[in-house]
Amino acid sequence: MSIWHTGEVVIEVGGDRNQYFYFRPLNCKLRGAYSTINVKSVSSNTEFGNMPDIPGIQVGLDVDAKMLRAADPLGFPEYSHVLAEANRIRKEWIGEGRAWDTMVARNLSQSEIKTALWYMAELVWAKKAKVVQGELPDRKAILKMPGDLRIRWGRQVRGADGKLISPFASKEEIEKLAEGPGKGIEYLRPGSESMNDLQVMDGGGKPEVEHAL
Numbered sequence: 078m079s080i081w082h083t084g085e086v087v088i089e090v091g092g093d094r095n096q097y098f099y100f101r102p103l104n105c106k107l108r109g110a111y112s113t114i115n116v117k118s119v120s121s122n123t124e125f126g127n128m129p130d131i132p133g134i135q136v137g138l139d140v141d142a143k144m145l146r147a148a149d150p151l152g153f154p155e156y157s158h159v160l161a162e163a164n165r166i167r168k169e170w171i172g173e174g175r176a177w178d179t180m181v182a183r184n185l186s187q188s189e190i191k192t193a194l195w196y197m198a199e200l201v202w203a204k205k206a207k208v209v210q211g212e213l214p215d216r217k218a219i220l221k222m223p224g225d226l227r228i229r230w231g232r233q234v235r236g237a238d239g240k241l242i243s244p245f246a247s248k249e250e251i252e253k254l255a256e257g258p259g260k261g262i263e264y265l266r267p268g269s270e271s272m273n274d275l276q277v278m279d280g281g282g283k284p285e286v287e288h289a290l
Contacts, residue, residue, distance in 0.1 A: 080148055080179070081137050086211035088197050089150070091133035098205055100136065101230055102193040103147055103180050107134040109205070124166045129159050134177060135209060138193050143185040145193045152176030187224030188245070195219050195226055217255050226251065 081087050090098050091110025099106050110133035113126055132150040139145075151160045164173040185193065198213045200206035220226065225245035236242045246254065 080146070080153070081135075081210055082139060082142070084141060084211070085137040085139045086194070086197070086213060087135055087137040087209050088201055088206040088213075089133045089135045089209045090200060090206045092205045096205075098200065100147070100196060100200075101227075102145060102189065102196050103136075103182060105147070105180060107136070107147060108149075108177065109133045125170075128166055129162050131159065131163065132156065133206070136197055136206075137210070138190070138197060140190055140194075143183065143190065145182045145185060145189075147177075147180040149177035149179070152179070187222070188227065189224075191219065191222045191224040192227045194222070216257065220251055220255050226254075228254075 089110070090100075090107045092098075093115070094109075095111045095115045096109045097106040098109055108131075111128075111131035113128050113130075116125075134147050134149055136145070136147045150156045160176065167174055182189070182193075194214070197206070198216070198219060201208060201213060214222075227244050228246045228250065229242070229244040231244075234242055234244045
């Protein structure tokens with residue numbers, strides 16, 4: 078069985094290509110779903126063309142427990158046959174892979190919960206993830222939650238004039254975000270990078286993560 082509790086909102090990352098996706102609330106990149114259908118060319122000397130579909134990393138937010146987790150379904154018992162088949166194909170050429178370590182952020186503040194939920198929803202709205210458990214609120218509902226929404230990152234955030242600015246969305250920016258994409262807040266769209274056969278089961282992740290907010 079999976080690790081998710083009843084009441085957690087859970088998404089699984091994956092788009093129309095084999096990609097990693099950056100997820101700011103955990104300060105990491107997440108493996109998206111992998112399929113050989115999305116591979117342009119496969120060496121005829123390997124069985125990589127027969128690799129099974131690999132599920133993407135799942136991200137779960139438990140609001141009541143104030144906890145955010147990212148877990149690899151390959152580590153769940155129901156996916157053990159997928160891991161075994163993938164390793165049978167990989168072993169001779171690049172060695173066996175493994176499921177990613179589960180990443181956990183605990184004792185989240187109201188602002189951290191609000192920001193995590195928004196970035197999970199952004200992945201779904203951008204068709205870079207799907208909801209696998211629970212329901213995601215709509216834009217306006219998330220923006221009305223208590224706490225501040227972080228939209229800028231780094232130890233010190235500066236504006237175009239070089240002056241320090243708040244990492245959190247202003248009232249005007251909240252109004253634009255509520256209207257939907259294309260309203261001048263383009264930097265919230267999920268970033269990504271391509272992923273190849275060697276990376277799909279590289280055992281990423283880190284057991285405990287510091288709060289990124």
